[in-house]
Amino acid sequence: MEARIAAALVRYRLVLFVVGLLSLLVLAAGARDLWFEGSYRIFFSDDDPYLVANDQIEASYTKADNIAFVVAPDDGEVFTRHTLQALRELTEAGWTLPRSIRVDSITNFQHAVAEADDLLVNDLVPDPDTLSDTDIAQLREIALAEPALAGALLSRRAHVASVNVRLEMPGDSRETSEVNLEVMQAARALRDDFEARYPHLDIHLMGQVVVNHAFNELAEADAGTLVPAMFLVVVVLLALFLRSVGAVAVTSAVIIASIVATVGVLGWLGYQVNQINVSAPVIILTLAVSDCVHILVHYLNDLRRGMAKPDAMRHALEINVAPVFLTSLTTAIGFFSLNSSDSPPFRELGTVVGFGVFAAMFFALVVLPTLMLWLPARVRAQTQFQQLHLAGLADRILARHGLFFFGTSAVALVLIAFMPRNELNDDTVAYFKPPLEIRTAFDFVQDNLTGVDSVAYSLDAGAPNGINEPAYLHKVEAFKTWLEQQPEVTHVASFTDVVKRLNRNMHGDDPAYYRIPDDRELIAQYVLLYELSLPQGLDLNDAITFDKSATRVSVSINNVASRGLIAFEQRAAAWLEQNAPEFAAQGSSVSLMFAHIGQNNIYSMLRGSLIAIVLIALTLIVALRSVKFGLLSLLPNAFPAAIAFGVWGLVDGKVNLAAAGVFSITLGIVVDNTIHFFSKYLYARRQRGEDTAAAIRYAFSTVGAALLVTTVALALGFLILAQSNFAVNATMGLMTAMIIGIALVFDLLFLPGLLMRADRASAQRQPAGARPV
Template sequence: MINQFAGSLVKYRAWYALLSLILIVALGGGLASLHFESDYKIFFSDDNPQLLAHESNQETYTKSDNITFVIAPKDEAVFTPDTLSSIKQLTDAAWKMPYSSRVDSITNYQHTWVEEDDLVVEDFVLNPDAISLDRLNELKAIALSEPQLVNYLISSRAHATAVSVNLNLPELMAEADEATVEVVEYSRALRDKIEADNPNLKIYLIGQTVVNNTFNEMSTQDMTQLIPIMFLVIVVLLQAILRSVVGTISTVVVIGVSVLVTQGFMGWVGYAVNQVNVMSPIIILTLAVCDCVHILNNYLFNLSRGDERIAAMKESLSLNFQPILLTSLTTAIGFVSMNFSDSPPFQELGNISAFGVMAAFVFSMTLFPFIVLLLPMKARPIAKMSNSSKLTDSIAQFAISRYNLLFWGLLVFAIILVSFMFKNELNDDTVEYFHEDVPFRQAADYTQQNLTGFDMISYSLKSGESNGVNDPAYLAKVEAFSQWYLSQPEVVHVSSFTDVIKRLNRNMHNDDPEWYRLPDNRELAAQYILLYEMSLPFGLDLNNQIDSDKSSLLLTVRVKDQKAQQLIDLDLRAQQWLMENAPEMVTPGASVSIMFAHIGQRNIDSMLTGSLVALILVTLTLLVALRSFKYGLLSLLPNAFPAGMAFGIWGIFDGEVNLAVAVIFAVTLGIVVDDTVHFITKYIRARKIHGHDAKQSIEYAFTVVGKAIITTTVVLAAGFFVLAFSSFDVNASMGLMVGITIIIALIWDFLFLPSLLIKVDSIKQTEQTTAIMKEATS
């Protein structure tokens, strides 16, 4: 039946090619609907508990969208007339930034003091150009004694400072992305102007909006740089290994149309391009190569032994249709299992890649034969064994002659290597998503080393009643929680409104340090807050710290140099403190940092289930397709071990995994199966059709498919290793891990799989021989 279908694919190749062309045009129409989304929220499902907690805080208080200008004077002195003048200039200009809703800096910090019986609230620095040295020193002393400023807007040595800009971006994600680009461009232009006006200053840009824009830029960079490089690498490798211009051209066409229809599919189903699924073209590029190489390898072999072109293609399609269909299905199953991921971009990547794999299969069976047979190609006679054939023959002889040693040695080595995978720890870090050459990473590193922490955790502490923030008992518990957090070694700053209340209480008692404490009278606290609110200028109100009915306060903690699990542990300790000391105020810690810390762990847990399901489905598929329980079951070891061994290597040399690494097994499962299926199907063919014994069947499999497996492995590994050069670490880690896994799979299938097949079939053959002898003697 397969032979007849293969014949029809060749006989009616023009019609099949026409149908393929119609499919390409139809799906390609979806390209017009593609757009880019870079917001951090795309990583989270709508019901993600950390996302819901974060959005609740944003609805109650102010949004967390932010750009911060971190100012580093080269003379390491913030309190000079020129530097303060530049900070004031930057602060004033930041108010004019598109979507700006609030600007905080040391120059417009609302300093409070008492003149006779009046509370005065005014900008901390009014006229920096006409300021005396004594006043500068006085301002510096005041700033460094203010908890609201130190390690947030001013460093403890007053050698670095910041201007923080809160933004009110559009709700719609597409509009928010456009606004993000506009805001960052404005910020960069403003930064460049201030630096040009004051050469003493170096200004860095950080903040969640900068992170979103950097995601966007890194994805664009990967699309415009890595994919062309990847494409070039594939073309060069194909030509170098296959030495067939027609074969290379035909393969490149199939690659191109597979990527095109896959991107069109994205548009039709409504997927937006993001920093994760942007790598789907690279995955499709590499996977489309496999199908074409296997067909072309056997086609060229048939030509070299004297077959006519039509007959050579029929034979190649007949030989490869089942294994290519199997590998396409199992690869698609592996990618579809990514729907178990808790992060939508990885779910989308799985669906897109699964579609692309099947599209590549269709085009390799229809369009590829048409192009190969259309273009002129001369057969190369087998004058002598090629270098690749010599290599595969040498490997075959080595694997056969030492099969027992290889089986036990590699099995023990694999088990030991897999055991090291448990040394890996989840350590997602938003800052470390980007390489050190990325401007945002440099800004974040400088900020954490010199000013404040990048990661934040916020708590909406409820009093349980309207105007409850005036209650001294409630304020005392908030203050105790704040002080507990300040005692934690990883915390650099805590923003709590209790500091403002204590300062106001001191102000109203002639700035006597003894009165820097919370008022013990509810009415007095209410008067302080009302008096302070009435004195604040427009845009610098208390909405970022107190909710509308004054029933809760927002306490924000800034942390530096902490990984995902450390942030989770810190929040757990805070929850425990609240349970023991203020159970009525227990509330989840919320922030973008906490969201990413949890999503990594949730992704690993969900993908463990997905990978197990995928492995079971792939094994069942092979059991049915190969019509052999034994060979289907035997495929488990070579399919499951490579990813585990790769994780073991990662555990030895790195030990830290991020959000992307959790989906490695799903990404590589189908790719690894490709080698296994092609090798086992050729082995079974030799056993059943040619009547070879186990060792002869191993030699046959190496002869027929060895070169193709080496070719696909080299091309696939090279393709994914290109991803390792991405400046976005999520893509880089995935590319490196997949490349390592593919190489391990080649070694495993060339050395362990033959020894496994020989041992199993030799045992069976021995049992059969023994049974025959017993029957003969009886």
């Protein structure tokens, strides 16, 4: 079968080459409308319950999309005339940002005071140039005592302040991406202008729009740097190993075609480029190298032995067409299993790379032969590295195969024992590596102003205008009090603070009346009077619904990893169930969404990994025509991922969203080396009639150097991915590279001993017509 396929690939190479080019053109056309989609929403399915809850809250109150200008004066004091003037100007300038619908700061905070029967509501900080030092000191005291400001828009030491701009972003994701860019350009220009005009200020940009844009920028940066870096590494590696300009050029052509096809598939499937699937070209680049190297090594070696070019290519294809197809199939199965993920970008990555793997195999079989046979047959003498057939290593391992078998098994078991030390504990702040601008801002806000994570609750009063009921407000206040007592919480914003402040104002600012009134009508009158006094754009829509049937409680939380955030959510849900079940409130926020997707993803990916194991095992059994060898070939590949996670548990112990898919990804990749090894081993056993030890030596000598080169190429590719400033991709790259390296060592040291125990049959007579490879 392999001989007939190889002969056809050589005989009809020109036709197949044209078919390959036409296929490439068709696939490439899918990339014409691709664009970067940077929103956090890409990580969640439309029916994700936490996304749905978050959307419902945003539909009921002022949108959460925002940019915050976090201002830090170098003298450590916000309440100076110069800094207050800058804050007031920045607050006014915030309204000029595209799509701005609300701007909040300490300067325009609506401070209420009562005069006789009138309620006067004005900006807390009027023109700073008209204020005396005594006025400024008094304003500082008022601001630090105001629950809506201290710990939110103003640090509790009054050394940092924030100007928060709320924005109405479009619903269409592509338009949102474009508006994000427009808003960020305007915000950065505004920041730079103020830092130039007020040199004593440092201004950090924070907020949901900033995070979305950071995702976008990181995706573009990865696409623009990681792929070229890996391509350069591959070219250098191939040049050193193959010592053939033509072979390097042809391999590069196959790689480029495979990447173009993969990106085209992304478009044809209706996906857009995002921070996760942007790594697909890097992955395909590394995987395409493996197919080419195995074919070219045999082709160039046959040319050195004096074989004619068509015959050498036919022989190289005959030997490799089955293992290349098999490795492509198993690798694709591993990636396709990512479709069990709860997070759409990982499903997209698995699907696109799965198709890309078959594209790389297709171009290696139909483009490479034609181009290589067109080129002049100039083959340089082999380097010492190329002559490293590993036969000597095979002899040393076989001489002590028991020691290597049980030794590697013992080391593996010891390292695997450390797997439970790992904790899936996502930290959304840690997604961005220092010293990225967004990470610097995150860390600064966390250390100096307030928590960067949040959870919001919409507490239903049960009827329109129900928020005026004293009993309802007392329960809301009790929940707020409980929240403030939690160790993770840095600030709680609640409508009850407004009601209590108004009650105090209407009683001559007597502190004794800073409480919720017991009269529904009185509360309604206070709120109506306050609303009529508020300027446009600074109403209560961020705290109460339009029909006054519910209020929002917003909780700022210290940067805690996903387990801590979920634990807080569960405690809050338990309190509400016990004390106010009628609220039927579910906590929601972007931070909470990421916390749950990370936890849920590990379980969904475990299911996908089990499916992948079964499918790969069945594939190997059928391909190797042996249940025994199919299962044996799978066995050494079940250990490397577990070993790597054990090592990770020793050195780090924290895994993020990406770790859930690493086992599925690597299972399909690391089995490739075993397939190539077993294909040569079984050829020696079945065709050459070798005994077990001789067949092992034959496998080492025929594929040893190629396995080393392809493993190095794969490991380097994923190590380059590990240089991404997006920690999810970086973790996936680093762990995958580690598993690939461990797999090769494990194959070389463990597999001979396994075969010596599981395949003890003696040498068989070489069948007639069988020829050596």
